[in-house]
Amino acid sequence: MPSIRLTLVNNAKQTQKSAVILKVDDTSDPLTDILTLAKNKLRLKKGKTLYLNHGIELADPSWLKNGKVAQDSLVYVSCGEGYIGQTRQEPSTIAAASTAPSSGTQEGGDTTGDKNNSTASQEDLDFESLLINSEVSATISILAKKSYVDPDANAQLNRTAMLPGMRKVVGQPDLHPGNQYPIGATFITQKFIYPALIGNDIGCGMAVYRTRLSSGIKPQKIVDKLHGLEGRWTEGDPHAFLISQLGEEHTETGKAHLDQLGTLGGGNHFAEFVTIESRLDLELCDSIGLTDANTYLIVHSGSRKFGQTVLEASNNMQTKAEKKLLGIDAESEVGQAYLKQHDLACEWARTNRELIAHRVLTRLNAEEDATKILDIWHNNVEQKTIESIDSQRPCWIHRKGAAPSDRGLVVIPGSRGHFSYLVMPHGDQDKNGYSLAHGAGRLLPRAKALQKRPQTSKQASISALQTTDLGSSVICEDTDLLFEEQPGAYKEITDIIDDLGPFVKVVAILRPICTYKMRKESRT
Numbered sequence: 151m152p153s154i155r156l157t158l159v160n161n162a163k164q165t166q167k168s169a170v171i172l173k174v175d176d177t178s179d180p181l182t183d184i185l186t187l188a189k190n191k192l193r194l195k196k197g198k199t200l201y202l203n204h205g206i207e208l209a210d211p212s213w214l215k216n217g218k219v220a221q222d223s224l225v226y227v228s229c230g231e232g233y234i235g236q237t238r239q240e241p242s243t244i245a246a247a248s249t250a251p252s253s254g255t256q257e258g259g260d261t262t263g264d265k266n267n268s269t270a271s272q273e274d275l276d277f278e279s280l281l282i283n284s285e286v287s288a289t290i291s292i293l294a295k296k297s298y299v300d301p302d303a304n305a306q307l308n309r310t311a312m313l314p315g316m317r318k319v320v321g322q323p324d325l326h327p328g329n330q331y332p333i334g335a336t337f338i339t340q341k342f343i344y345p346a347l348i349g350n351d352i353g354c355g356m357a358v359y360r361t362r363l364s365s366g367i368k369p370q371k372i373v374d375k376l377h378g379l380e381g382r383w384t385e386g387d388p389h390a391f392l393i394s395q396l397g398e399e400h401t402e403t404g405k406a407h408l409d410q411l412g413t414l415g416g417g418n419h420f421a422e423f424v425t426i427e428s429r430l431d432l433e434l435c436d437s438i439g440l441t442d443a444n445t446y447l448i449v450h451s452g453s454r455k456f457g458q459t460v461l462e463a464s465n466n467m468q469t470k471a472e473k474k475l476l477g478i479d480a481e482s483e484v485g486q487a488y489l490k491q492h493d494l495a496c497e498w499a500r501t502n503r504e505l506i507a508h509r510v511l512t513r514l515n516a517e518e519d520a521t522k523i524l525d526i527w528h529n530n531v532e533q534k535t536i537e538s539i540d541s542q543r544p545c546w547i548h549r550k551g552a553a554p555s556d557r558g559l560v561v562i563p564g565s566r567g568h569f570s571y572l573v574m575p576h577g578d579q580d581k582n583g584y585s586l587a588h589g590a591g592r593l594l595p596r597a598k599a600l601q602k603r604p605q606t607s608k609q610a611s612i613s614a615l616q617t618t619d620l621g622s623s624v625i626c627e628d629t630d631l632l633f634e635e636q637p638g639a640y641k642e643i644t645d646i647i648d649d650l651g652p653f654v655k656v657v658a659i660l661r662p663i664c665t666y667k668m669r670k671e672s673r674t
Contacts, residue, residue: 152173152174152175153171153172153173153174154171154172154174154214154219154221155169155170155171155172155221155222156169156170156171156172156184156219156222156223156224156225157169157170157222157223157224157225158170158184158187158188158191158192158225158227159224159225159226159227160188160192160194160226160227161201161226161227161228161229161231161233161234162228162229162231162234164226164234166192167192168187168191168192170184170187170191172184172187172214174214174215175215176215178215179211180211180214180215181200181208181209181211181214184200184225184227185197185198185200185227188227192227194227194229196229196230197227197228197229198228198229198230199227199228199230200225200226200227200228201225201226201228201233202219202223202224202225202226203223203224203308205233205305205306205308205309206309206312207233208225231301232301232302232305233301233302233304233305233308234301234304234305288311288312288316288317288318288319288338289317289318289319290307290308290311290319290321291318291319291320291321291581292304292307292320292321292325293320293321293322293323293582293649293650293653294321294322294323294325294649295323295648295649296323296642296645296648296649297323297324297325297591297641297642297645297646297649298593298641299321299325299326300325300326300327302327303321303325303326303327303332303333303334304321306327306328306330306331306332307319307321307325307332307335310331310332310335310337310347313339313342313344313476313477314342314477315339315340315341315342315477316337316338316339316342317338317339317340317539317540317545318336318337318338318539318583319335319336319337319338320335320336320337320338320552320582320583320585321334321335322334322335322336322551322552322582322585322586322587322588322591323587323591323641323645323646323649323650324551324587324588324589324590324591324641324646325591326591326592326593327595328349328550330346331346331347331349331550332550333550333551333591333592334550334551334552334587334588334591335550335551335552336547336548336549336550336552336582336583336584336585337547337548337550338536338539338545338546338547338548338583339477339545339546339548340539340540340543340544340545340546341479341480341481342477342478342479342480342546343477343478343480343485343488343489343531343546343548344476344477344478344531344548345461345464345465345478345488345492346461346476347531347548347550348461348492348529348530348531348548348549348550349457349461349529349550350457350458350461351415351452351453351454351457351499351529352452352453352456352457352460352461352492352495352496352499352529352530353452353453353457353495353496353497353498353499353500353527353529353530354450354451354452354453354457354499354527354528354529355450355452355499355500355503355525355526355527355528355529355530355553356448356449356450356503356524356525356526356528356553356561356563356588357448357449357500357503357504357507357522357524357525357526358446358447358448358449358522358523358524358525358561358572359446359447359449359507359511359520359521359522359523360439360440360444360446360520360521360523361423361444361445361446361447361511361514361516361519361520362444362516362518362519362520363423363444363445363514363516364443364444364445365425365426365442365443365444365445367423367445367663369621369622369623369663369664370623372423372514372623372663372664373623373625373664375513375514376510376513376514376625376664376666376669377513377669377671378509378513378671379413379414379421379506379509379510379513379666379669379671380413380668380669380670380671380672381409381413381671381672382408382409382410382672383411383412383505383509385509385512388408388409388411388412388505389401389405389408391411391412391501391505392404392405392408392411392498392501395497395500395501395504396494396497396498396501400494403494403498404453404456404494404495404498406456406459407454407455407456407459407498410454410455410456410502411454411498411501411502411505412502412505412506412508412509413451413454413502413506414449414450414451414506414666414667414668415451415452415454416628416631416668418450418589418635419450419451419452419667420448420449420450420566420665420666420667421447421448421449421450421506421507421510421665421666422447422448422450422563422570422662422664422665422666423445423446423447423662423663423664423665424445424446424447424448424570424660424661424662424663425442425444425445425446425660425661425663426440426441426442426444426446426658426659426660426661427569427658427659427660427661428658428659429442429657429658430656430657430658430659431574431655431656431657431658434574434657435657435658438523438559439521440523440572440657440658445663446523446660447507447510447511447520448561448563448570448660449503449506449507449510450563451499451502451503451506452499452502452529453495453496453498453499453502454499454502456495456498456499457495457498457499460488460491460492460494460495463487463488463491464478464484464487464488464491467483467484467487467488468484469484472484480546489531492530492531496527496530499527500525500527503525504522504525507520507522510666523559524558524559524560524561526553526554526557526560526561527549527554528549528551528552528553528554528588529549529550529551530548530549531546531547531548531549532546532547533545533546533547534546534547534556534584536580536584537580538580547583547584547585549585551588551589551591552583552585552586552587552588553585553586553587553588554584554585554586555575555579555582555584555585555586555653555654556575556579556584558574558575559572559573559574559657560572560573560574560575560586560654561573561660562586562587562588562589562643562646562647562650563589563590563643564589564590564640564643565589565590565635565636565637565639565640565643566615566618566622566624566635566636566637566662566665567618567619567620567622567624567637567662568590568618568620568637568640568643568662569620569643569659569660569661569662570643570659570660570662571643571647571656571658571659571660572656572657572658572659572660573586573647573650573654573655573656573657574654574655574657575653575654575655576653576654576655577652577653578653579653581652581653582650582653586650586653586654587646587649587650589640589643589646590640590641590642590643590646591640591641591646592639592640592641593638593639593640593641594638594639596634596639598639599633599634599635599636599638599639600630600633600634602633602636602638602639603633612629612632615632615633615636616632618637618662619637620661620662621663622661622662622663622664622665623663623664623665624664624665624667625664625665625666625667625668625669626667626668627668627669627670628667628668628670631667631668632667635667
C-alpha cells in the first residue's frame, strides 16, 4: 500500500508538531485519516480544516492520492480558526525561490497565449502543480511591529505569494483582510498582472488641497454649508468637465457613469477639512505653502462604477485557462486591453476627486485660489524596473490600499477624529515595495464594528460619533455606516506611522475639523 510522509502541525500552536506516515490507496479517505492522526498525535479533538503552506486549503483527497502533495509536506490542522501559518514575519525574506522560475509553467507557459495549444486537463494540472509542488517564488515581508495584523490577512498574504509570476509581497502596517486578497499590501510580479488584486475601485486614492478658508473656521459652519453633494452634478456639465481633464480623444470614456462623477461613494471614502496641528519639516512646509493660517481639504474616492465595468470586461475577455491562473500575461491582447482601460479608470478617478473638491469648496465659496498639493492612487498597477529583482526585465507593482512611495508627498489619514500625517518617503524604498500604508487600516470587520453599536440610548450614541474627541464634526446620515466607520474600528494611526519610521519623514500633522461621509440626498 503506498504511503506519504507528512508533518502535522497544530495551526493555532505551531510548536506542536508530529511526523506521521499516511497510507493512501483508492479505498482510503486520507483527509479523515489525517484528522484522526491529529486527534491522537496532537490531541486536537475538534480538528476541522487542513491547510498546506501559505494557506492553501487541503480539501481534495486526490491531491494526496496522486502525488500532488509532496513527501514531507507540512499540514496545518485547524479547529475552525483561519490559517495562521508564518505569523508575524520579520521584514526580511521569509521564503525565496531556490531557483528562479523557468520559462515554462512557472511563468504561465502557453496558458495565456494560444488557447488551442493545450487541453483543459493539461491546464488544470499545470495550475495545481504550481500551487502544490513548486517553491514559492516571492519574498514575503510584513512591516507591522506595533500594529496588529489579523491572522486572516496573514493567510491571504501568504496565499497571494504563491501566484505565478509573483516576486515580492509586502504587508503594510495597515494590513487587514479583504474578501479574497488582503488590503494594505503591495504585490510585485513579472510577466503576469492580476486585476483581482486591484479590485473594482481602480484608481482609488487621495488628494489634498490648500484652501483660502481660515484655520479658525468653526466646524458647525462647514456642517451647515455641506449640502447638495449627493447625486449627479447639476451646476455644470459633468461630461464637459471630464473631457477637460482627460482630453477630447476620450469623449466616450466613462460616459455611462457621469451620474457618479463628483461623488464620494460609500465605505471609507470621505472629504475632510483639516488644519495644521504641527509643522515638523519647516523648510518643506514653506516650499509647498503649508501654513498654520489655512484650512486644507482631503478627498478620498475612486472610479466608482467605472472601475467595476473595467474589471468585469477584463474577466469576460479572459480564456478559461487565464481565469484558472487568476492572472493575465501583461503582453497578451487581454492584458493590454485591461491596462489601457485601467489607466483611463485611474484618470477618471482623479477627475472624480477634482470635481468632488470643486463641489465641496463651492458650498463654502472657497473654490477660487484652491491649490492641489498632491493626488495619489493607492489602488492601481504600474510598471517599474526594480534592480533587486531583475535589472533587465521590468516588474508590475500592484497596490491594494497602498500609497506609492516614489511619487513624493503622501497623506496617511487616521480614522475619524484622529490626526492625519503628511509624510515624505526617504531611505531605501525597495524594502517596502516602493509603497506605504494608505491609512489606519481596519481593526474590526464591518460586521463586528456594528455589533459594538449600543442597544440603548441610540440617539446619544449616534451623537457621540458625530462629534469626535478632537472636537471635529462628522457628517454621516447612514447610521450603520457611522458605526462601521467609528474610530474604534480602526488601528491606531500612531502605530502605523511608527512602523513606517524607517521609510518616511513626517512633514506635518493634520487636525480634522469636519469630515463629510454622506447625506441622504439623491444618492447615486
